[in-house]
Amino acid sequence: MNLVNYKPCVCNLCGTGCGQFLKTDGHKVYGVSPLIAHPVSKGKLCIRGWHSNELLSTNERITTPLIRENGELREASYDEAIALVAARMQGFDGAAGEIGVLASARSSNEDSFTLARLTRDVFKSTLRGIGAEAGHRKSMAALEHAFGYPGAHGSLTAIDHADYILVVGTDITRQNPVIGGNIHAAQRRGARVVTLSSSRTQIAKLSTKHFQEKPGTLGLLVNALGKALMAIRTVNHDRRANIDQLPGYADYAAALRSISSVALERASGIRYEEIEEEAHHLEQARSIVILFSSGISGLDRPTIDAITNLALLSDRMDHPHSAVIPVAGISNLQGSFDMGMSGELGNSVFKALATPDSRIRALFVIDHDDGIIRDKERIAALDFVVYACAYKSAFMELADVVFPLPAYNETDGTYTASDKRVQITHKNVDSRHHVLPGWSLFERIANTSGQHWGYHSATQVFKDIAAHTRGYGDLSHELLSKGFGQHWNPKGFAGCGRRKFNAINIEYWESPTTPEFPFALMIGKAQHYWHQNNLMRKTIVPRREYDQTLWLYPQGYIEISPDDATRLKVRDKWLVNVRSSIGTHMKIAVKISPDVQDGTAYIPYFIKNMISDFLLPYENAYAAGEESVIPIQIQE
Amino acid sequence: MSMSMYILSSGEISALVTELQASYDVYGPQVEPQTKQVFFDQLATPAALDLEAPIPSMPVKEILFPQMERILKYKYDAENQSVAMSKQYFERPKALFGLRPCDLSGILVLDRFFLGQEFVDDVYLTHRRQCLLISNTCLHPFPQCFCVCTHSGPDADEGFDLDLTKLQDGYLLRVGSEKGQAIADAHQWQVATPLHAKEFKAVVDRSIDLFPEMATDNKAWVAKVMNRITTGFVKQETWEYIGDQCFECGACSFVCPTCSCFNIEDTQTPCGECERLRMRDSCSFEGYARMAGDHNPRQPVEDRRNKRFFCKLSYPQSKKYLRPGCVGCGRCQWVCPGDIGLPNVVQYIRREITGGQN
Numbered sequence: 001m002n003l004v005n006y007k008p009c010v011c012n013l014c015g016t017g018c019g020q021f022l023k024t025d026g027h028k029v030y031g032v033s034p035l036i037a038h039p040v041s042k043g044k045l046c047i048r049g050w051h052s053n054e055l056l057s058t059n060e061r062i063t064t065p066l067i068r069e070n071g072e073l074r075e076a077s078y079d080e081a082i083a084l085v086a087a088r089m090q091g092f093d094g095a096a097g098e099i100g101v102l103a104s105a106r107s108s109n110e111d112s113f114t115l116a117r118l119t120r121d122v123f124k125s126t127l128r129g130i131g132a133e134a135g136h137r138k139s140m141a142a143l144e145h146a147f148g149y150p151g152a153h154g155s156l157t158a159i160d161h162a163d164y165i166l167v168v169g170t171d172i173t174r175q176n177p178v179i180g181g182n183i184h185a186a187q188r189r190g191a192r193v194v195t196l197s198s199s200r201t202q203i204a205k206l207s208t209k210h211f212q213e214k215p216g217t218l219g220l221l222v223n224a225l226g227k228a229l230m231a232i233r234t235v236n237h238d239r240r241a242n243i244d245q246l247p248g249y250a251d252y253a254a255a256l257r258s259i260s261s262v263a264l265e266r267a268s269g270i271r272y273e274e275i276e277e278e279a280h281h282l283e284q285a286r287s288i289v290i291l292f293s294s295g296i297s298g299l300d301r302p303t304i305d306a307i308t309n310l311a312l313l314s315d316r317m318d319h320p321h322s323a324v325i326p327v328a329g330i331s332n333l334q335g336s337f338d339m340g341m342s343g344e345l346g347n348s349v350f351k352a353l354a355t356p357d358s359r360i361r362a363l364f365v366i367d368h369d370d371g372i373i374r375d376k377e378r379i380a381a382l383d384f385v386v387y388a389c390a391y392k393s394a395f396m397e398l399a400d401v402v403f404p405l406p407a408y409n410e411t412d413g414t415y416t417a418s419d420k421r422v423q424i425t426h427k428n429v430d431s432r433h434h435v436l437p438g439w440s441l442f443e444r445i446a447n448t449s450g451q452h453w454g455y456h457s458a459t460q461v462f463k464d465i466a467a468h469t470r471g472y473g474d475l476s477h478e479l480l481s482k483g484f485g486q487h488w489n490p491k492g493f494a495g496c497g498r499r500k501f502n503a504i505n506i507e508y509w510e511s512p513t514t515p516e517f518p519f520a521l522m523i524g525k526a527q528h529y530w531h532q533n534n535l536m537r538k539t540i541v542p543r544r545e546y547d548q549t550l551w552l553y554p555q556g557y558i559e560i561s562p563d564d565a566t567r568l569k570v571r572d573k574w575l576v577n578v579r580s581s582i583g584t585h586m587k588i589a590v591k592i593s594p595d596v597q598d599g600t601a602y603i604p605y606f607i608k609n610m611i612s613d614f615l616l617p618y619e620n621a622y623a624a625g626e627e628s629v630i631p632i633q634i635q636e
Numbered sequence: 637m638s639m640s641m642y643i644l645s646s647g648e649i650s651a652l653v654t655e656l657q658a659s660y661d662v663y664g665p666q667v668e669p670q671t672k673q674v675f676f677d678q679l680a681t682p683a684a685l686d687l688e689a690p691i692p693s694m695p696v697k698e699i700l701f702p703q704m705e706r707i708l709k710y711k712y713d714a715e716n717q718s719v720a721m722s723k724q725y726f727e728r729p730k731a732l733f734g735l736r737p738c739d740l741s742g743i744l745v746l747d748r749f750f751l752g753q754e755f756v757d758d759v760y761l762t763h764r765r766q767c768l769l770i771s772n773t774c775l776h777p778f779p780q781c782f783c784v785c786t787h788s789g790p791d792a793d794e795g796f797d798l799d800l801t802k803l804q805d806g807y808l809l810r811v812g813s814e815k816g817q818a819i820a821d822a823h824q825w826q827v828a829t830p831l832h833a834k835e836f837k838a839v840v841d842r843s844i845d846l847f848p849e850m851a852t853d854n855k856a857w858v859a860k861v862m863n864r865i866t867t868g869f870v871k872q873e874t875w876e877y878i879g880d881q882c883f884e885c886g887a888c889s890f891v892c893p894t895c896s897c898f899n900i901e902d903t904q905t906p907c908g909e910c911e912r913l914r915m916r917d918s919c920s921f922e923g924y925a926r927m928a929g930d931h932n933p934r935q936p937v938e939d940r941r942n943k944r945f946f947c948k949l950s951y952p953q954s955k956k957y958l959r960p961g962c963v964g965c966g967r968c969q970w971v972c973p974g975d976i977g978l979p980n981v982v983q984y985i986r987r988e989i990t991g992g993q994n
């Protein structure tokens with residue numbers, strides 16, 4: 001009998017990368033403990049992390065390769081399934097865009113790196129993508145322009161020391177609760193925490209100052225802050241002479257100067273005087289951390305540009321406790337980008353699936369995220385679909401061949417958190433059914449297709465990652481095993497150290513609402529479950545919490561303000577008719593919330609599966625992320 | 637019974653562990669080598685035991701009331717219309733070697749909850765029966781300890797079979813039960829002298845002196861705060877202020893030596909059997925507090941919070957458990973992402989009472 005012990009690893013349930021212990025005898029996981037010495041999580045975990053043992057011991061696992069025969073999936077050996085995949089894939093012309101590969105932002109770097117190699121060298125395809133990549137690509141592009149490399153500037157640990165923390169948009173205590181906790185702790189030690197958010201989120205309540213802007217004006221607000229800061233600088237011009245030498249400054253400054261305080265107030269509902277006051281605090285801070293959410297719920301490019309510009313304008317970005325961090329909802333979103341699994345601009349697998357006359361005929365998918373459901377019919381009509389995942393999911397129904405994968409604690413692997421911290425998780429449980437790790441599965445497919453990579457361990461794969469991936473050159477499994485990870489080194493990028501302003505346009509966003517459709521509907525936040533539903537549905541306590549919401553609001557709910565409820569003459573949980581400006585409609589329960597502004601309405605993201613008919617025509621609204629708005633009317 | 641006392645060398649302590657391992661699963665504090673985090677886990681060897689390690693990061697209740705355990709397996713046979721059932725928890729004698737007094741007090745509170753009421757919890761009883769409890773006096777508090785306010789440390793005064801205190805000459809071993817005496821009787825340990833008893837008292841007094849002022853100062857306040865909570869005088873704004881800081885992670889309940897909420901769930905295994913799982917739960921979760929009927933009496937998060945503090949710090953509850961529900965270990969303070977561990981809550985209510993001074 002093996003003794004039950006606590007084994008350290010990294011939580012894989014969001015891009016914070018908290019340290020956690022799993023209590024295990026090497027066969028099963030019995031419990032979880034937080035890891036006190038971890039520099040970011042410092043002994044904290046959120047509801048997801050605390051219940052990962054439930055996920056890791058679910059019976060809803062894929063345990064063996066499966067092959068579809070006469071319409072049914074049947075068990076198969078690895079040899080048979082791999083041979084079938086290799087043979088069928090050779091029948092497609094990858095170079096001509098016939099093979100698409102969809103990676104998972106939860107996979108380890110080792111898996112994503114080998115998958116990228118399989119895509120490139122074996123499938124000869126450039127058609128690839130990662131779930132939730134669209135939003136993150138915008139963050140990467142803006143950051144690379146500003147700082148010279150595609151990744152966060154600075155570390156999440158800067159939150160613990162910074163003078164000033166700006167949270168732009170994100171409902172961070174829900175999405176990345178442990179980061180939210182660190183911000184709260186910073187506020188309590190005296191840092192100035194400022195949240196810009198159209199609804200009164202929990203972090204807004206815990207902030208020193210909350211600017212509750214009208215929807216769609218987040219970027220404008222950040223730019224207004226820039227204008228006010230620049231104005232102070234003009235008076236104090238003895239300091240920071242060289243910011244105005246940076247490329248793009250003149251255009252940026254001109255754009256800022258053009259902001260009219262009257263138009264600002266009309267569009268955003270915020271008075272410029274308030275912003276001026278805030279700029280004085282910003283000016284006095286020696287270190288500044290800016291956080292915004294990146295990925296499926298991320299901001300649009302102009303807003304991210306406004307953020308990086310403000311960061312540069314502050315001239316505090318060289319301080320060790322300053323940072324600009326695109327906070328990812330999914331554990332290894334950053335790493336999957338670093339490993340090259342993101343589709344090149346305009347050539348992603350998502351686009352191929354969405355374009356009716358694209359040449360795509362075969363699809364190779366790891367995990368899957370909600371977004372893909374949109375393309376279900378197209379996928380069902382493809383010639384050949386391969387699916388690999390640790391857990392059973394509806395996607396199996398679309399697949400011709402299915403492969404099991406290990407859970408994150410059943411194999412060695414590295415993961416790159418939102419702030420570029422690369423951390424290692426060592427295998428602490430035997431995968432129950434001799435499941436091959438992703439990198440080994442991909443290597444065997446390559447092998448069967450006539451290519452010999454010669455990887456025998458994840459450690460060896462990582463050596464190749466270090467040799468071929470910019471920023472990763474200094475890292476190795478050995479090094480990462482010693483502490484709590486290490487940030488990848490931006491000096492791996494030639495542009496590292498440069499500073500450039502992004503080009504911005506000042507637009508006074510006009511709400512698309514009309515007298516007939518007077519409410520601005522936003523799709524957003526959902527308690528506990530952001531992006532993680534596929535996994536959280538397999539837990540017990542978090543799932544019950546999710547069901548609890550459904551139980552109270554079986555039709556889903558739309559959050560409106562108390563005053564609007566009075567005007568509409570509706571009470572909490574009453575069903576209302578919601579009609580959108582393009583004619584879709586649904587019946588949904590009202591949830592009255594004092595945290596919502598008049599004239600706005602929220603539907604939690606996770607309710608999407610219940611009201612997909614209503615939202616599906618608004619694909620673009622998803623693409624636009626957190627700031628997207630749908631004009632609606634609500635009737636009793 | 638009058639308490640016998642002995643003096644043991646470190647060698648005799650190790651020998652005792654080895655000896656106990658023959659008939660018990662022996663658990664004790666040990667330091668995880670990579671992270672230096674302390675866990676109260678089963679000992680592979682006597683050498684793994686570290687009696688000087690700080691308070692374990694997870695409460696010892698983990699052994700008697702684990703985060704998740706399989707308690708039952710059953711299979712329905714449709715043909716014969718019968719159910720085959722087998723229990724999945726088994727009795728193994730356990731020696732808990734080197735319990736911090738607060739964790740010992742926690743076990744006594746759980747005993748009252750699981751065993752001392754109308755229904756006796758069979759699973760808990762099975763783990764708890766044949767347990768040997770060996771406590772270990774804290775020579776100094778660890779950061780966040782405040783057991784002096786809750787009468788549960790730094791030394792143990794009830795509930796142990798054997799109790800250890802490190803003195804100049806070795807470990808003072810106090811016997812607290814017949815079971816403990818039987819073990820002592822089987823050894824030729826050196827009997828302690830009155831001087832040792834005196835030194836023990838001095839060691840405990842010194843330890844109490846070492847508590848930070850905040851903790852000792854809070855002592856009187858815990859009683860006042862309990863009064864305030866029991867009589868319902870805490871202002872709604874204070875609860876809201878606390879509630880706004882709760883991230884609903886459940887951590888405070890998971891690490892608390894006295895929290896006993898749990899959930900039962902049946903899950904299907906791939907081979908058609910059903911497993912009954914029991915897992916720890918938390919009153920901070922909306923779903924836990926749900927009651928039958930279409931309303932949730934504690935829906936706003938601040939109300940769920942006040943339930944937990946009510947449970948830890950009110951007279952009806954402490955009467956039920958014959959002591960405050962909180963044993964002062966401070967763990968909830970260190971795992972709470974919202975900064976509302978129990979000591980802080982005492983501070984907030986205290987601030988309300990004093991009108992902001994202090």
Ligand code: SF4
Pocket residue numbers: 011012013014015016017018041044045046047048049050176177178179
């Ligand atoms: S914040 Fe993210 S990484 Fe941390 S415990 Fe929660 S899900 Fe895991």
Ligand code: SF4
Pocket residue numbers: 888891892893894895948961962963964965966967968969977978979
């Ligand atoms: S309430 Fe907090 S300090 Fe008190 S016993 Fe529980 S975990 Fe320890």
Ligand code: SF4
Pocket residue numbers: 691736737738739774776777778781782783784788789790791963964965966
């Ligand atoms: S709370 Fe008291 S009994 Fe518990 S570890 Fe700290 S000092 Fe020891």
Ligand code: SF4
Pocket residue numbers: 881882883884885886887888889920968971972973974975976977
């Ligand atoms: S640990 Fe803190 S944040 Fe988590 S449930 Fe308890 S009080 Fe709330």
